[in-house]
Amino acid sequence: MPIPLVNSIASWFLKKRFHQIELFLKYPNEVQNELLLDLITIAKDTEFGKKYDFDSIKSYQTFADRIPISCYEDYQNVIERSRLGEHNIFWPSPIKWFAKSSGTTNAKSKFIPVSYESLEDCHYAASKDLLCMYLNNNEDSQLFTGKSLRLGGSKELYKENGTVFGDLSAILIDNMPFWAEFSSTPSSKVSLMSDWEHKMQAIVDETINENVTSLAGVPSWMLVLLNNVLDTTGKKSITDVWPNLEVYFHGGVSFVPYIDQYQAILPKKDFRYYEIYNASEGFFAIQDQNNSNELLLMLDYGIFYEFIPMDTYGTPEEKVIPLSEVEKDKNYAVVITTNAGLWRYKIGDTIRFTSLKPYRVKVSGRTKHHINVFGEELIIENAEDALKDVCRQTASEIVEYTAAPIFMNGHEKGSHEWLIEFKTPPKDLNRFGELFDCALKSLNSDYEAKRFNNITLNMPKINIAREHLFYDWLKQHNKLGGQHKVPRLSNNREYMDELLKLNF
Numbered sequence: 001m002p003i004p005l006v007n008s009i010a011s012w013f014l015k016k017r018f019h020q021i022e023l024f025l026k027y028p029n030e031v032q033n034e035l036l037l038d039l040i041t042i043a044k045d046t047e048f049g050k051k052y053d054f055d056s057i058k059s060y061q062t063f064a065d066r067i068p069i070s071c072y073e074d075y076q077n078v079i080e081r082s083r084l085g086e087h088n089i090f091w092p093s094p095i096k097w098f099a100k101s102s103g104t105t106n107a108k109s110k111f112i113p114v115s116y117e118s119l120e121d122c123h124y125a126a127s128k129d130l131l132c133m134y135l136n137n138n139e140d141s142q143l144f145t146g147k148s149l150r151l152g153g154s155k156e157l158y159k160e161n162g163t164v165f166g167d168l169s170a171i172l173i174d175n176m177p178f179w180a181e182f183s184s185t186p187s188s189k190v191s192l193m194s195d196w197e198h199k200m201q202a203i204v205d206e207t208i209n210e211n212v213t214s215l216a217g218v219p220s221w222m223l224v225l226l227n228n229v230l231d232t233t234g235k236k237s238i239t240d241v242w243p244n245l246e247v248y249f250h251g252g253v254s255f256v257p258y259i260d261q262y263q264a265i266l267p268k269k270d271f272r273y274y275e276i277y278n279a280s281e282g283f284f285a286i287q288d289q290n291n292s293n294e295l296l297l298m299l300d301y302g303i304f305y306e307f308i309p310m311d312t313y314g315t316p317e318e319k320v321i322p323l324s325e326v327e328k329d330k331n332y333a334v335v336i337t338t339n340a341g342l343w344r345y346k347i348g349d350t351i352r353f354t355s356l357k358p359y360r361v362k363v364s365g366r367t368k369h370h371i372n373v374f375g376e377e378l379i380i381e382n383a384e385d386a387l388k389d390v391c392r393q394t395a396s397e398i399v400e401y402t403a404a405p406i407f408m409n410g411h412e413k414g415s416h417e418w419l420i421e422f423k424t425p426p427k428d429l430n431r432f433g434e435l436f437d438c439a440l441k442s443l444n445s446d447y448e449a450k451r452f453n454n455i456t457l458n459m460p461k462i463n464i465a466r467e468h469l470f471y472d473w474l475k476q477h478n479k480l481g482g483q484h485k486v487p488r489l490s491n492n493r494e495y496m497d498e499l500l501k502l503n504f
Contacts, residue, residue: 017132024299025358029324033060036304039337048078048090048343060322064306064344069320069335071346072110079111085161091115091341097175099168099280111165112280118340122301123172126276126283129298133288134247134274143213146244147185151203151217151225152192168280185210196481200225204232212242218252219262220400221481226265239268251276253485254363256384257398260391261423277363281347282338285361294360299323302339307332310350313367320344328353331379333367350379369489373405374414374456377446380488386439394432397423400470400486404496406461415458419499421465433462469503476502 024031040063044054057063068074078089079098087094093115101110114123135141152169164171173191181188186206193199208229215222226238235241248262248271255275262273277285277295282303285295297305305323310331312318320335334349336342348368351361365380372378387398399421408414418436426432437460441448450456470486487495 017129018136020300021129028299028359029322031299032304032323035300035302036060036063036337039302039304039339042339043090043092043341046088046090046092046341048341064320064322067344069308069344069346070342071348075342075345079113082113083111083161083163083165085163089341090343091339093117095340096163097171098163098165099171100165101280110280112168113340113342114168114171114280115340117302118282118338119171119175121339122283122303123168123278125301126278126286126298130249130274130276130286133286134249134272137288137290138246138272141246142244143246144183146211146213146242147183148214148216149186149203149207149210149212150184150191151215151222185212199481200228201232204228208233208241210242211244213244213246215245215248215250217250218485219250219255219258220253220485222248222250223258223261230265238266239271245271247272247274249274249276251278254380254384256388257401259388261397277361279347279349281336281342281345282340284334294354294362297323297359297361299359304337306335306337306344308335308346310367323359326353326356326359328356331364352381365489368491369487371403371405371416371489371491373407373491374450375446376444376450376457378416378440378444378489382440382443382447383489385443386436389439390432390435393435394426394428395424396426396432399423400465402470402486402488402490402495402499403460404490404493407493413454413456413458416460417496418460418462419465419469419496419503420462421467421469425464429462429464433460436460436462463500463503465499466503469499473499473502 037058040049040054040057043049046054049055052066057066075090082089082095083098091113095113095115097114097119098111099114101112131143135143150169150173152167152173158165164174166174170192173188176184176188186203190199190202190206193202203225217225229238229241230236233241239245245266245268248266250273255273272290275287275293275295276283283298283301284303285297287294288296299305306320307323307326308318308320310333313333326332329352331350331352334347334351336345336347338345346367348366350364350367352364354360354362362381370377370379383401383403387401390396391398401418401420403416403418406415406417437451440460441451447457471480474480474484474486490496
């Protein structure tokens, strides 16, 4: 298809879609409330709908009073029934697909329902919106002159009892319209390979001679792929391999620890980075402006949002609020109700709002991935901003890291232990530790208070991880590739002790 025609079609879709986006930008709370009532009406005759008498729910307040907050463990039994082929349990349309979650906090796999509605009206709709926003902001884009290199999950799709499960990315690739195959690389056959290490080289071999104009995937694994591309081709920069490459669409983990490494191998001045916020449970937010670190919360994808202020999370005073009551710069746990039948479901992520008109967010961490053993409330966002700052001061680069508490022992005060794999280590690890401690103090007043005169916390202890330690740990746990991630912060020492044993 000629490029001007493609751009004309994209422009038409863009104008049509922007009218809908303007509606939720102007009337966000009305759109969300209408969406909630639609979901309730659609599901009123399901087993779940009858249990909670959806037919009589006419307002958000009744919904909030009647339906309990849930997590995966609450859904596990009904999801298993659904996987065995039962219908109309929590959503009226048959659930054919289940996204197998990587589950960094739990070795047990989670199977998240993906309905036809969530596939089309959420995940695929978001992909189109992402392209629309990018093209609207970059009118001279030549995105459609080449192909998008997508880096999906490493699991095959397994058929079981008439239902299918696998990585979300595998489900999306498997259900893509036929024409999308022509604009993407590698082929679906290679994308869905299960052996990550063989798949990586297969992707390199299949893509290095393509005209790649965009990248899409999780930053940690995409970086591994790009370094393999450089090793295979002998080139110094990725733009020497793909001169027309113009944008990287990324999500899944924070981009902060990887920015400098990407800029080193992608030195193109006008290269764009676009962040997305999606998960197995749904597609939530999109970067809608060039050179921004804020994501526009998408309010019409069949997802109704609620939030739990993290200062009450897990306490008897825990409260749940709708979008209309959120405040800027507060940390919230995300609760969703979706067009795949998840009702008031805690996804385990935390966000904070950077803007209320429109609603823009930043992902701040995970409800289980923080350290709060001593009242320090250290979250992933604090850690990554501090590490980025200190790496720049010390000319060092980080590949991966994790942290855990060192518990108080007798009269010995507690502290935090960090295990960091460096690509370029600092010349003076003690200075790195001192700068890092200062950076955390400047970012987190609770941490600063606990560190004051070593009143509760001693200086952080920093260990250097051997090369490929985290890769080997993930491989040992069969978690290579795709959406699998190294757990960053933990309130216990389970991951840390296991990694330290491997660190020789």
